[in-house]
Amino acid sequence: EVQLVESGGVVVQPGGSLRLSCAASGFTFDDYTMHWVRQAPGKGLEWVSLISWDGGSTYYADSVKGRFTISRDNSKNSLYLQMNSLRTEDTALYYCAKDTGSSGWFDYWGQGTLVTVSS
Amino acid sequence: DIQMTQSPSSLSASVGDRVTITCQASQDISNYLNWYQQKPGKAPKLLIYDASNLETGVPSRFSGSGSGTDFTFTISSLQPEDIATYYCQQYDNLPTFGQGTRLEIK
Numbered sequence A: 001e002v003q004l005v006e007s008g009g010v011v012v013q014p015g016g017s018l019r020l021s022c023a024a025s026g027f028t029f030d031d032y033t034m035h036w037v038r039q040a041p042g043k044g045l046e047w048v049s050l051i052s053w054d055g056g057s058t059y060y061a062d063s064v065k066g067r068f069t070i071s072r073d074n075s076k077n078s079l080y081l082q083m084n085s086l087r088t089e090d091t092a093l094y095y096c097a098k099d100t101g102s103s104g105w106f107d108y109w110g111q112g113t114l115v116t117v118s119s
Numbered sequence B: 001d002i003q004m005t006q007s008p009s010s011l012s013a014s015v016g017d018r019v020t021i022t023c024q025a026s027q028d029i030s031n032y033l034n035w036y037q038q039k040p041g042k043a044p045k046l047l048i049y050d051a052s053n054l055e056t057g058v059p060s061r062f063s064g065s066g067s068g069t070d071f072t073f074t075i076s077s078l079q080p081e082d083i084a085t086y087y088c089q090q091y092d093n094l095p096t097f098g099q100g101t102r103l104e105i106k
Helices: none
Strands: A003-007 A018-025 A034-039 A045-051 A058-060 A068-073 A078-083 A092-099 A106-109 A113-117 B004-007 B010-013 B019-025 B033-038 B045-049 B062-067 B070-075 B084-090 B101-105
Touching: A003 A092, A018 A034, A018 A092, A018 A113, A034 A078, A034 A106, A045 A068, A045 A078, A045 A092, A058 A068, A106 B045, B004 B084, B010 B019, B019 B084, B033 B062, B045 B062, B070 B084
Parallel strands: B010 B101
Antiparallel strands: A003 A018, A018 A078, A034 A045, A034 A092, A045 A058, A068 A078, A092 A106, A092 A113, B004 B019, B019 B070, B033 B045, B033 B084, B062 B070, B084 B101
C-alpha cells in the first residue's frame, strides 16, 4: 500500500524558515517524480514544486521560486521542501504527492502538514 | 503558465440530478487534463485522467470529455456521497489547477 506521510509543519514568523519532510513507502520511490502541492485555508489547490526521480530536475511555481528548495533522499525514501523567507501568504496545508511516472499528475497524496506563517 | 478556468465555482443539485462542470484552458493542452475530488478534511482523489479515462475503482457515474481547450466533467446521477469540491488539473506544462467547484446537495 502506498503511503505518504508529511511532517514538519509548525507556526513560524514571517521571514522565517522551515523544512518539510515526506516519508514514502509501498512503492519504488526512486522510480517516480514527486511533488509538493499546497492549499491555503478555505482555498483551492496550488502546485508548488516537483523533483525528478533522480533529483536532477526541479521546477517551482513562480510564487515560491527563489525561496523554496525541493530535494529528495532516495536512500531514505524521503522528499523534502526547504522553505525560506516565509510570507503570510505561504500559510497552507502542504501535501506531498506521487506522480504516476514523470507525467505531471498525481495518483497518491499524503494527508498534509499545516504551515502557519504569523507574527 | 497555463491558466485553467473552471465553472461554476459552486453548484447545488438534488440527488439523482445530472451535474456538469466545465474547465477551459488558456491554450491547447490536448487531452492532458485530470479531474480530482476533494472531500472536507481529506486529500484530493484522482477520478478521471487523460480527460476521459476513469481511474480504477471510481464509479461509472463519473465521466469526462473534451480536448484542446474545453473540457467537461459529468456526474450522471448525483449521490449523497458525491458532496465534495472538484478540481480540474492540466499537465501539458507545469501542473496547474482550476479554482474548484463546490458541489452541495439541494
